[in-house]
Every structure is written in C-alpha cells, then in structure tokens.
Amino acid sequence: MxxxxxxxxxxxxxxxxxxxxxxxxxxxxxxxxxxxxxxxxxxxxxxxxxxxxxxxxxxxxxxxxxxxxxxxxxxxxxxxxxxxxxxxxxxxxxxxxxxxxxxxxxxxxxxxxxxxxxxxxxxxxxxxxxxxxxxxxxxxxxxxxxxxxxxxxxxxxxxxxxxxxxxxxxxxxxxxxxxxxxxxxxxxxxxxxxxxxxxxxxxxxxxxxxxxxxxxxxxxxxxxxxxxxxxxxxRARIPDHALRHPLERSALTIKGLTYMPTGATVAALTTSLPETPGGERNWDYRYTWMRDTTFTLQALHFLNLDWEADEFMQFVADLEPNEDGGLQIMYGIDGRRDLTETTRDELSGYEGAKPVRLGNGAYDQRQNDVYGAVLDSLLLHTRRSEHLPRRLWPLVKSQAEGALASWREPDQGIWEARGAPQHYVSSKLMGWVALDRAAKLAAIRDDPELEKTWADAAEEIRADILEHGVSKRGVFRQHYDTDALDASTLLSAIFGFLPGTDERMKNTVDAIGSELTEHGFVLRYVTGETDDGLSGKEGTFLICSFWLVSALSIVGERQQATDLLERLLRIASPLGLYAEEFEVDRARHLGNFPQAFSHLALIEAAARIILADRLDELSL
CATH class of the missing domain: 2.70.98 (Beta-galactosidase; Chain A, domain 5)
Incomplete structure (x- = not known):
C-alpha cells in the first residue's frame, strides 16, 4: 500500500x-x-x-x-x-x-x-x-x-x-x-x-x-x-579543487543566513520543520547559538572572509552576559536575551508535525560548552588578525572564569537534552577548550600569571575526562554514567584534545563509524539510550556525518573520509543545500532548512581533505 x-x-x-x-x-x-x-x-x-x-x-x-x-x-x-x-x-x-x-x-x-x-x-x-x-x-x-x-x-x-x-x-x-x-x-x-x-x-x-x-x-x-x-x-578563498562547487554554495548559504545589521548568523531560516516525521521534535532555529561561533569563525577564516568574521565577533562582544558573566547559549539576532517559547496549536505543522514552536525554551538552559565555543572563536580570530582588541579582553576573562566555575557541574549537553542534567563528555571537553584557549590568549596578552592558572585548570579537566569519560574498551562515553556513544565526542579530534595517533581517539572514531550510523550516516546518539525528554526516533544528523569526515581525516583514514564526504555530497538538495538531518530509510531531508551548522561542518570537512591533498602535492 x-x-x-x-x-x-x-x-x-x-x-x-x-x-x-x-x-x-x-x-x-x-x-x-x-x-x-x-x-x-x-x-x-x-x-x-x-x-x-x-x-x-x-x-x-x-x-x-x-x-x-x-x-x-x-x-x-x-x-x-x-x-x-x-x-x-x-x-x-x-x-x-x-x-x-x-x-x-x-x-x-x-x-x-x-x-x-x-x-x-x-x-x-x-x-x-x-x-x-x-x-x-x-x-x-x-x-x-x-x-x-x-x-x-x-x-x-x-x-x-x-x-x-x-x-x-x-x-x-x-x-x-x-x-x-x-x-x-x-x-x-x-x-x-x-x-x-x-x-x-x-x-x-x-x-x-x-x-x-x-x-x-x-x-x-x-x-x-x-x-x-x-x-x-x-573575495572568498576557494581553491581550484573538486570540492570547489559545494564550498561556494555553502559559503553563499552561510552569508545568506547572516543578519547584516548586527553581524549575527541564524542557525537556520525556519522554525518547526520536524526532526521526526509527524513528531514533536520541532524547534525554532532563527537565532544565534554561541556554540556555532567557533565553527562559523573556522569556516569564515578558511574562506578568507575576515570582514564577516570580525562582524560576527563584534556582535558577540556586544552581547549582554548573565549575572555570572557567562553568555547565554543563544541570543536573538538583535542581541535580545528573552526567547520565551510558545506554540501555535492552530497550525497543522509540516506534514502534521506538531507543535509549531516560536521562540526556543533552551535559551536559559545550562550548557557548559558555551565558554569553549566563545574562547576558541576568540583565539581563532586573534591569531588571524594578530591583534586582541581591548574590548574583547574582558570577554576572555569572563568566559574563562565561567568555565572554571562550571566545568565540574552537570548540564544539558550540546544537544540541549530536556532530560536530567548529566556530566556530558562533550561539555567537559569544551571546558578544556575554554581554558586551553584562554591560556593561549593570556600569553598573547602577556599575562603569565593568568596563563599558568588557566593552563593548569585545562590539564585538570583533561585528566578528569580521561579518568571518567573513557569506557573500558577505550572509547569516549556520552556522559560519565553510561557507555552509550555520542557523536559529539568526535569534537575531541577536531579541537585537538588528543592527537590523531592516540588509540582512544582512533577507537572512538571507529566505534561511532560502525555503531552509531544508519547506512553510513551518523546519528547524534541512540534515542533509546539517551534521556532527552522527548519521544520518537530522529534522522541522522548531517553535521555529525561531516564531523566524522573530519575525524577520519585526523586519525589518518583519508580514503574513508573521502568516501563519506562523497556520499554526503550526493545527498545534497537539488540546489546544493542541506537541512539538519537526513532520513536514510526514505532518503529525504528533515529539520530546519537550510541549516547553517550542516554547511559549516561541510566547509570544515572539505578544508581538511583539500589541505591533505595539497600537502600530498608538495611531497611529490
């Protein structure tokens, strides 16, 4: 039938x-x-x-x-x-x-x-x-x-x-x-x-x-x-390579999702396109997420789009922090803090997916990864411009202090789970990123005392993750009280937490590639093993599949990385765009569209493959 x-x-x-x-x-x-x-x-x-x-x-x-x-x-x-x-x-x-x-x-x-x-x-x-x-x-x-x-x-x-x-x-x-x-x-x-x-x-x-x-x-x-x-x-630096066209379309899409008046970038154009067909996983993505900052800066700087990168950093610098000095996980594109979530129950929703949501109730969640995202962005931008503007130094200190104060606490994690807070490995990892990058920024600022304080704290977090966040088989856990897999632990490779030659890194990439995929495309996590506070299954997450491309490149699996990227390019929309998810069984896109995170991760993955190809040319 x-x-x-x-x-x-x-x-x-x-x-x-x-x-x-x-x-x-x-x-x-x-x-x-x-x-x-x-x-x-x-x-x-x-x-x-x-x-x-x-x-x-x-x-x-x-x-x-x-x-x-x-x-x-x-x-x-x-x-x-x-x-x-x-x-x-x-x-x-x-x-x-x-x-x-x-x-x-x-x-x-x-x-x-x-x-x-x-x-x-x-x-x-x-x-x-x-x-x-x-x-x-x-x-x-x-x-x-x-x-x-x-x-x-x-x-x-x-x-x-x-x-x-x-x-x-x-x-x-x-x-x-x-x-x-x-x-x-x-x-x-x-x-x-x-x-x-x-x-x-x-x-x-x-x-x-x-x-x-x-x-x-x-x-x-x-x-x-x-x-x-x-x-x-x-103005963009896009190499003459087989990946040139998807890079150009992704660059145009990211620019198209940029709000020129403030420099902010929306996560997607839409609200409430479903992650689960006919289900309740429908969110409003027309806001700026702080965790997107580092991926946005990586992409913009790789493409040599330094003006857009600076506009975005100035937007971040203008944001009003919380009482503890930390930033919210997301803001309105005009910098507003209140993104109270409501529903429009009179709307049918896309193919019956209800509720249709306006605003996003996750805006006031505790997500400890936000400090790492902001500080990694600041270091990227500072190294590129060889200058740390005076107005950004207070932001460095406030984010580092926030990371110091919060990294031992449980949170909702990178996926904004609406279940009980946990000690998510990816959140601890981003706490390490925060203090590692803060120490490097303190060195640029010529503040040896803060440099040592923050570097010592980063090493303490590293030791904690390696003690509690790795399973007996040498694979990064989703959080400290489970052996379940989570694609966000691929960030440990992308952010340089461990070298690509480390067995724990290789084991994690291999486990996710073989156990957390559907027909080769990566899930965020197994919904039945994760208390995310929601019902229903979800599709594979495109950003996670692009992260796997990057991680495979880092651990030396060049051919696997190239093969997966080619598969991902084949499922692009007829106009070269990506939503948030890909439903493998019916070969269709799900979630908000077009999704900035998917295109940002494509740029990062493609950059690693292009760089490796160029280095091969030099070694001939």
Whole structure:
C-alpha cells in the first residue's frame, strides 16, 4: 500500500533566497511558502511551509506546476526557474534584492558599520517568455502573524498596478506591470506574454514602499543583486579543487543566513520543520547559538572572509552576559536575551508535525560548552588578525572564569537534552577548550600569571575526562554514567584534545563509524539510550556525518573520509543545500532548512581533505 501524496513539498526541494536581513523559501511550483519580514525572526507573512493556509505568493505559468529546471544564477542566491508549457517557454527570475547603501536603514537598523551594499527590502520576480506565448498568473495571498490574520487589500490611488496588504500591524506593497485585482484576501493578475516580452511583480516593505518603477528597473535590480553576490564570492578563498562547487554554495548559504545589521548568523531560516516525521521534535532555529561561533569563525577564516568574521565577533562582544558573566547559549539576532517559547496549536505543522514552536525554551538552559565555543572563536580570530582588541579582553576573562566555575557541574549537553542534567563528555571537553584557549590568549596578552592558572585548570579537566569519560574498551562515553556513544565526542579530534595517533581517539572514531550510523550516516546518539525528554526516533544528523569526515581525516583514514564526504555530497538538495538531518530509510531531508551548522561542518570537512591533498602535492 503506497503512502498518500503529501500536500507539502519535500524540504530539500525548496529554493533559498536571501538579502542578509531575511530569507524566503520558494517551492518547485513557484510559490513563496516562507517569508518573514522585515527580519529572519519576524512573524511570517507567507507560512504555507507550516500550514497550507498560512500564506503563499506564486508568480508563474497558469495551470503548470512542475518546472523544467531550477537553478541558481552561478555564484549567487538568485533563483532562475524555467517552465515548458503547451504553448511556449517561460523563465522566472526571483531575488531578494540588494543595492547600493543609501543612508541609514530605518527598517532594520544597523549596529555594525554600514557596508557599500544593503538590502532593498524588496522581493522582485521577473518573467520572460523565451518561445511561443505563455499565460502568466500572479496570486499573492499573505496571512500575517504566522497565518493568524488574512490580508486586507487596498488599491493604491485606484492604480490597478499597486496594492497594499495590511494585517497584524504590518503593511507591504505589491506592485506589477500587470493589472491587479483584489479577490478577498488575495491579490491576483493574469496576462499572456509572447516571445521576447517580460513582466514583473515586486513585494516591498521598504521605507515609503520603494519598488521598481517598471520592468526594466526590476531587471536592473536583479542584475545588481547578481553582481553583489558575485563580488562578495570573489573575495572568498576557494581553491581550484573538486570540492570547489559545494564550498561556494555553502559559503553563499552561510552569508545568506547572516543578519547584516548586527553581524549575527541564524542557525537556520525556519522554525518547526520536524526532526521526526509527524513528531514533536520541532524547534525554532532563527537565532544565534554561541556554540556555532567557533565553527562559523573556522569556516569564515578558511574562506578568507575576515570582514564577516570580525562582524560576527563584534556582535558577540556586544552581547549582554548573565549575572555570572557567562553568555547565554543563544541570543536573538538583535542581541535580545528573552526567547520565551510558545506554540501555535492552530497550525497543522509540516506534514502534521506538531507543535509549531516560536521562540526556543533552551535559551536559559545550562550548557557548559558555551565558554569553549566563545574562547576558541576568540583565539581563532586573534591569531588571524594578530591583534586582541581591548574590548574583547574582558570577554576572555569572563568566559574563562565561567568555565572554571562550571566545568565540574552537570548540564544539558550540546544537544540541549530536556532530560536530567548529566556530566556530558562533550561539555567537559569544551571546558578544556575554554581554558586551553584562554591560556593561549593570556600569553598573547602577556599575562603569565593568568596563563599558568588557566593552563593548569585545562590539564585538570583533561585528566578528569580521561579518568571518567573513557569506557573500558577505550572509547569516549556520552556522559560519565553510561557507555552509550555520542557523536559529539568526535569534537575531541577536531579541537585537538588528543592527537590523531592516540588509540582512544582512533577507537572512538571507529566505534561511532560502525555503531552509531544508519547506512553510513551518523546519528547524534541512540534515542533509546539517551534521556532527552522527548519521544520518537530522529534522522541522522548531517553535521555529525561531516564531523566524522573530519575525524577520519585526523586519525589518518583519508580514503574513508573521502568516501563519506562523497556520499554526503550526493545527498545534497537539488540546489546544493542541506537541512539538519537526513532520513536514510526514505532518503529525504528533515529539520530546519537550510541549516547553517550542516554547511559549516561541510566547509570544515572539505578544508581538511583539500589541505591533505595539497600537502600530498608538495611531497611529490
């Protein structure tokens, strides 16, 4: 018996657009199914991703829903979709446009220095008939505040080419060179264009609803956006290697998930895409996690994107700490601390996965790994710039003191388990990272007393882990009271806790590769062996599989590392993107999308293989 067809497109079939303030997901049929304005974490105006009645915006051929081809304009986050209809051929260009900066941005105010280019706060969609003639339809049906409030439309000055949609205290303007009609909560247009003709529509939430004046202006805005992305990518150091293309797409994705006004990076574009089909493992990832900092800095510096790295570190330096001086595990992209979690029970959820969550209840959890993530990032950035800014030294001291005070305590671990606190090995490991890196930063600062204090503490943590965190068979445990495996212990290789030649390191990598995988893809842990406070199974975690690539490289298993990376590259979405998880049995992506952590880990894994290949060339 076959499963009924889902009304929801597969997660991996969505295309991702960005203007570095917000992002959109476009379904294969041309519908914008996710868009929050004006920022990544604003309420959605188009939310069909989470409920088929929560808002959509389609511009494409009438009556045809399956495109011939979808691709990014090379080197950009601009989408091109080609359609073949019974009467002709049509191409659609979609972009969240970026243009020259023009003074202060009052829509999404900046705390970082202004760049030469900035978001225009406009989604531009341009169609062009390549052959024959094609009937084009525009259907824009917003539902504000995550689907709660359908739009109220009004024509602008009785002009049939512009209409304003209002709801939940928000307004944006739809403009087009097609004549717009209002039908209830939707704005619609239909028109037949012939070979060589173009038409456009644009959605604007900019100041005074600035929009393209005509089809030529729309085309120029898209062209400027293509130029922006290509100029940005040209600054990245991406080697001429077989891994060049996935590195470029990952770099563009990470940049697309960066919130330009503050320098923050969101973990993913979306909320509540399920880790378990139809289950409750649905989280809001539109925030900045401190543990992402070190992986973000590693990736940005490897790609030679030092400006973005500095912006991100300045965002971290601006954050308000807890009373004990430590940082929360996550913050809003504007630096806010309160991310109280609520649910929207009226929404169906993606393929029935409920609840749909807004906010993230893990924001005030104790997760002792945060200190190591921040201090490793600071050391990476300091070594790259050969300078430790004065404003960052207090952050070094506060994070080191936090690690000293907390490393002996149990916590919720890197996976934010909602069960009882435990002495997780990965948390102890990151405590070691914190004090090891703090000692190195103290040496750069020329403070020998603190250098010795922190180095001695790092060695104490190392001894504690090796005494309590290793099983009798010489494998790192998930936590001190179990022999269960956990993929986060692969970080012991990546952060240099033990050399790759150490038997405990090799044993751990081998055990995870053979016992914590499904068809070669890595699980975070076995859910039946872990008290994470949730029910249901989950898919394999893509970041863990990329970590295994890195760890295999470190312990000298080059061929296994290369083979696994090739398998991971083959399961990328049709547009080269990755969600959080991969469900092996049904060969589909699960979890929030696109997922920054997956792409960051891809960059790190690819970098190790490229470096090894280059060293081989030198030894010939």
């Amino acid at each position: 076959s499963l009924p067809a889902s009304p929801f497109p597969p997660i991996a079939d969505y295309a991702f657009l960005s203007n570095c303030h917000t992002g959109a997901l476009i379904a294969p049929d041309g519908s914008v199914d996710w868009l929050c304005v004006p920022a990544f974490d604003s309420p959605s105006a188009f939310g069909n991703l989470l409920d088929r009645g929560a808002g959509s915006f389609r511009f494409g051929p009438y009556g045809i829903n399956v495109p011939t081809q979808r691709t990014y304009v090379p080197g950009t986050n601009v989408l091109t979709t080609t359609w073949h209809t019974p009467s002709g051929w049509l191409v659609v260009h979609d972009a969240l446009t970026v243009g020259p900066s023009n003074g202060a941005d009052h829509v999404t105010p900046h705390t970082r220095p202004p760049a030469d280019d900035d978001a225009e706060h406009v989604l531009v969609r341009l169609v062009e008939c390549l052959e024959g003639s094609v009937e084009v339809e525009l259907v824009c049906e917003p539902a504000f505040d995550y689907g709660r409030e359908p739009a109220t439309w009004s024509l602008v000055d009785d002009d049939r080419h512009a209409a304003d949609a209002t709801g939940a205290g928000q307004t944006f303007r739809l403009s087009s060179d097609l004549s717009i009609g209002i039908e209830g909560s939707s704005a619609r247009a239909r028109h037949t264009i012939s070979k060589g003709q173009k038409a456009f529509c644009a959605l604007s939430w900019a100041e005074e609803f600035a929009s393209p004046a005509d089809v030529d202006d729309a085309a120029e805005r898209i062209a400027r956006t293509v130029d922006f992305w290509r100029r940005w990518l040209s």
